[in-house]
Amino acid sequence: MPTTPYPSLLLYGSAGSGHSYKVRSLLLLTETPHRYQPIALDTPRAQRPADFVAASQFGEVPVLVDDGTAYCQSDAILVHLAQRTSAFCGAPSEQSAILEWLFWETNRIGFSVPNLRFALRWAPQPAEVLAYLRERAMADLATLNEAFASSEFLVPSGPTIADLACSAYLFWLPEAGLAAEDFPHVARWLNSLRALPGWVHPNEAMASA
Template sequence: MSMIKLYGNTDSGHAYKVRNFLLLGGLPHDYCWIDLSLPRNQRPAEFIQASQFGEVPVMVYQGQAYCQSNAILIYLSQKTRRFSGKTPQESQQILEWLSWESNRIGFSLPNLRSSLHFDKQPPIVLNYLSERMGSDLMCLEKFLAGRDYLVGNQLTIADISCSAYLFWLDHVGIHEHHYPHIQAWLDRMRAHPNWLHPDKVMVKAS
């Protein structure tokens, strides 16, 4: 693949999903940090033009812009044949996990994190998000018992997607050791060559 440009932000686990894929896959790319505190019409013109929804991540490849993290993961996996299912059944399971992530972990943890640190919310909202987060973590914890990865016996985009925000569990006061199967799963990802923590790869270049 020729050079890829990825737009992201320090606090976007959704953008981290895509950068993690690119790093783990050893795919050359240019990471462009976007200041999301700016009004949308004040962000860089090239980003405004590329971003259909005004959000990160946005990936530009061969002049074509791609939006929405899980859709980008599917495209990259199909294009590169990396981190994909080995069988039609596994491919279907990957799609199911990506859909689950977008409505569960990809909703509960970032919203709880934002409500605690950036856009403070009343206790009733925090309680709702905390309960939802706990339910999501227990779902993963039970499923990962006796498994190394979510689908099959190797890392796929299902793992890359569902794990992205979980490397920030400490930001919402949750310790990995309370969920030993999740912790072991995250450790397996951390052990992969080229893996880097989002705090290192999503920040603005100095």
């Protein structure tokens, strides 16, 4: 994959954040030079580093600062980086499909799995809330499983930012009480992503600079 040096890139992210991991993973897979600064989300917003507070429009991670310009929201950052690096961007004819999956991820798998995981690990919820989140997560995994029944990745040309976005939290599926093995095509897809040169598990990628 093409490598373009961007020494001015600074990524603010957090351990345990799959949204941060999407961006960090793309930077690592493309060997794009950057600095990574972890942000402790259990620190009150007013006490977080001033440079992060200034850059983060919504007070959230990830935030990418590219030559002085701050970019927020993980999937928007992925689109920006794919354009800048010419990597994981798919074929011109696939752009609509990639955007469709990115928007789907935001409201579906990027909502259900992380919220279920968060509820099970850090913020206990009533049984009916857990049941709702689990039902949504299972439906979303079934959607992906059906998509991968006839395709190795989300679009024909190969892995793109759509795959990075949709898979980000799935490497933590056991922490959400779910098993990729129950969705064999999803399990195969995740193994294909793990096999990409430069792939790093989120626990390692988000731990430190």
